[in-house]
Amino acid sequence: MSTPRAKPKFYLTTPLYYTNGLPHIGHTYSTIVADVIRRFKRMRGFDVTMTTGADEHGVNVERSAKKAGLSPQEFSNGIAAQWKQIWDDFHIAGDEFIRTTDERHHRTVQWLFQRCRDNGYIEKGSYTGQYCIYDNAYVVEAGPGDLCPDCGRPTETVTEENYFFKLAGFQQKLLDFYAANPDFIQPESRRNEVLSFVQGGLRNLSITRTTIRWGIPVAGEAPHVFYVWFDALIGYLSAVGGPEFDQRNLWPADLHLVGKEIIRFHAVYWPAFLMAADLPLPRQIWAHGWLLFDSEKMSKSRGNVVRPRPIVNVMGIEPLRYYLLREIVFGQDGSFSYDALVSRYNGDLANGLGNLASRTLTMIERYFGGIIPEASSGHAKGTYVSGTADFATEALTRIIGHYDRLAFSSALEETWGLIAAIDKYITVEKPWTLADKPEDRERLGRVLYTAAEGLRIVTALAHPVLPEATQKIWRQLGQTSLVGSVNLDQLAWGQLAPGTKIEKSEGIFPRLDKAQTIERIEAMEQEQNNPPAQPAAATAATPAATTSAIPAAAGSAAPAAGTAKIGIEDFAKVEMRVGLVKSADRVAGADKLLQLQVDIGDEVRQIVAGLALVYKPEQLVGRKVVVVTNLQPRKLRGVESNGMIVAASAPDGSPVLAGFLEDVPVGARLK
Numbered sequence: 117m118s119t120p121r122a123k124p125k126f127y128l129t130t131p132l133y134y135t136n137g138l139p140h141i142g143h144t145y146s147t148i149v150a151d152v153i154r155r156f157k158r159m160r161g162f163d164v165t166m167t168t169g170a171d172e173h174g175v176n177v178e179r180s181a182k183k184a185g186l187s188p189q190e191f192s193n194g195i196a197a198q199w200k201q202i203w204d205d206f207h208i209a210g211d212e213f214i215r216t217t218d219e220r221h222h223r224t225v226q227w228l229f230q231r232c233r234d235n236g237y238i239e240k241g242s243y244t245g246q247y248c249i250y251d252n253a254y255v256v257e258a259g260p261g262d263l264c265p266d267c268g269r270p271t272e273t274v275t276e277e278n279y280f281f282k283l284a285g286f287q288q289k290l291l292d293f294y295a296a297n298p299d300f301i302q303p304e305s306r307r308n309e310v311l312s313f314v315q316g317g318l319r320n321l322s323i324t325r326t327t328i329r330w331g332i333p334v335a336g337e338a339p340h341v342f343y344v345w346f347d348a349l350i351g352y353l354s355a356v357g358g359p360e361f362d363q364r365n366l367w368p369a370d371l372h373l374v375g376k377e378i379i380r381f382h383a384v385y386w387p388a389f390l391m392a393a394d395l396p397l398p399r400q401i402w403a404h405g406w407l408l409f410d411s412e413k414m415s416k417s418r419g420n421v422v423r424p425r426p427i428v429n430v431m432g433i434e435p436l437r438y439y440l441l442r443e444i445v446f447g448q449d450g451s452f453s454y455d456a457l458v459s460r461y462n463g464d465l466a467n468g469l470g471n472l473a474s475r476t477l478t479m480i481e482r483y484f485g486g487i488i489p490e491a492s493s494g495h496a497k498g499t500y501v502s503g504t505a506d507f508a509t510e511a512l513t514r515i516i517g518h519y520d521r522l523a524f525s526s527a528l529e530e531t532w533g534l535i536a537a538i539d540k541y542i543t544v545e546k547p548w549t550l551a552d553k554p555e556d557r558e559r560l561g562r563v564l565y566t567a568a569e570g571l572r573i574v575t576a577l578a579h580p581v582l583p584e585a586t587q588k589i590w591r592q593l594g595q596t597s598l599v600g601s602v603n604l605d606q607l608a609w610g611q612l613a614p615g616t617k618i619e620k621s622e623g624i625f626p627r628l629d630k631a632q633t634i635e636r637i638e639a640m641e642q643e644q645n646n647p648p649a650q651p652a653a654a655t656a657a658t659p660a661a662t663t664s665a666i667p668a669a670a671g672s673a674a675p676a677a678g679t680a681k682i683g684i685e686d687f688a689k690v691e692m693r694v695g696l697v698k699s700a701d702r703v704a705g706a707d708k709l710l711q712l713q714v715d716i717g718d719e720v721r722q723i724v725a726g727l728a729l730v731y732k733p734e735q736l737v738g739r740k741v742v743v744v745t746n747l748q749p750r751k752l753r754g755v756e757s758n759g760m761i762v763a764a765s766a767p768d769g770s771p772v773l774a775g776f777l778e779d780v781p782v783g784a785r786l787k
């Protein structure tokens with residue numbers, strides 16, 4: 117039986133991500149948010165457990181595995197390991213990583229099915245419907261030939277014998293539950309969406325397949341396998357004990373964090389499954405919005421994904437965390453932009469928090485030998501000191517409230533408002549002038565105490581979002597505890613002890629050159645999307661800069677990429693043609709990139725290529741080159757590139773253009 121715990125528990129989850137590909141920053145966003153909540157809740161005195169994991173079954177994984185020449189299990193092992201590694205490297209790994217291929221999960225699914233069945237909520241039936249294989253869902257409103265409204269792909273007509281979950285009978289029970297638990301679905305807009313869906317009536321739900329092999333077999337019911345939602349959702353429970361959940365005392369989940377496209381599964385199916393099995397229901401489902409790129413949802417199929425590794429390799433994880441939480445209003449969609457990412461970094465982290473820390477610590481070092489001065493008396497009302505202290509005290513309560521409501525952008529906006537107020541206070545008080553006059557010594561001490569105490573409070577408040585940077589500042593402020601162990605409810609002005617020895621200030625967020633930073637990230641991303649080990653054209657227009665190793669498969673779905681042989685039909689998918697360079701110009705702010713207009717026979721294409729360090733624009737005009745013509749368009753430094761120029765990679769990484777010894781007509785295909 118469960119052991120009583122000293123602190124209240126808080127169990128939160130991210131979605132379990134599909135293993136048919138690797139994370140882009142949309143997935144990373146969900147996992148970062150969960151980690152921020154975990155850290156915040158710990159600072160409110162909760163014993164927090166966070167689960168993330170991998171949703172491994174289904175047609176998409178089976179297909180990707182086939183493409184890679186691997187069994188679904190082998191393929192999924194490789195991808196799941198990479199997801200886990202990425203979360204580890206970014207320091208956002210869950211406390212539990214549940215895989216739907218885990219034995220503990222299989223056991224839980226069978227057990228839950230049996231409970232639902234024993235309670236009379238499972239029946240056999242046959243179903244014909246339009247099915248979207250990509251989204252693993254029937255499209256109820258679609259007819260034959262219709263496209264899936266979510267992803268735009270054609271639906272397929274499917275008839276098969278299934279086990280059904282009797283969802284139809286749960287309409288009123290769910291509506292009653294929502295009414296009794298008004299905070300169950302957040303935000304409000306999603307709650308309304310779910311309510312009207314359920315009010316519209318529910319149909320029984322097919323929960324097994326006989327056409328799919330890659331799934332959990334229904335015990336004693338071959339060839340039925342469980343499919344998708346009566347599999348993945350149960351992972352949240354499998355992760356914390358499954359049938360023996362009461363031993364760990366973590367169930368029910370306090371918060372399921374999901375993207376808005378899967379709210380229905382979490383807010384309708386999942387509580388119904390649990391009701392049918394007589395199990396406790398989660399306390400809250402929070403659906404966040406989407407990260408958009410070029411105004412569209414980022415997704416692999418649209419070819420507009422941004423991968424997290426290049427950003428993290430160049431800037432570190434903390435600027436990305438800060439940017440995503442500050443820039444996106446939680447619950448709404450938000451656009452991702454490299455430009456805004458680096459601007460936020462320079463504006464808020466380098467010039468804001470970083471600068472406040474370094475100027476405060478440097479002055480304490482210089483004027484007080486690195487010892488926090490006495491606050492002394494004189495906190496008379498109306499002085500800047502009392503103003504700053506009062507401001508901080510009030511802001512503190514509001515900021516905790518924002519975090520509590522998951523209003524991260526407001527929490528950070530107010531925290532940075534506090535930074536600005538302390539900065540202004542320093543600027544007005546001019547400690548560097550006070551330091552010249554011995555009679556102002558006491559005032560100087562008061563000013564620097566106030567600055568340091570303000571910095572301490574800000575540091576604690578920013579900790580959930582910037583765990584590592586704030587720990588460094590905390591230590592530099594001479595604090596021996598961990599900033600993460602601060603209880604936010606007890607954080608108050610005046611707790612910084614005068615006499616504390618501080619550490620030497622060292623830069624936390626050095627300023628970054630925007631153009632160079634973006635160029636480095638994009639170069640890495642290009643390389644990751646086209647790993648050098650790929651055949652022929654893949655190395656082409658990759659800008660030469662590669663500053664750190666990226667796992668070969670990080671950008672592609674195939675763990676065996678580069679080693680697996682491909683068939684001629686795969687090679688035939690790459691269309692290469694002879695092109696003639698009509699013009700070449702440098703791309704502003706990017707010293708490696710050239711913007712080319714290339715005649716490929718029936719049209720002139722704009723292509724951005726990483727050739728500028730080796731080729732002058734005038735050397736290229738009039739030259740015949742090999743162009744990969746059927747690549748997804750991409751933007752490099754904001755300039756659209758419609759194809760790729762093929763080049764060899766010299767030992768130092770610089771590109772050497774492929775060409776012809778004999779004359780060839782422009783537009784001729786390479787085979």
Ligand code: MSP
Nearest residue numbers: 131132133134142143146171348349375406407414
């Ligand atoms: N496997 C299901 C979830 C099962 S949960 C029991 C699934 N997986 S997924 O790999 O497609 O991940 C979806 C989740 O990733 C979204 O719900 C969201 O949390 C995150 N995101 C994926 N793309 C996103 C954006 N473009 N923007 C923000 N988050 C996005 O669905």
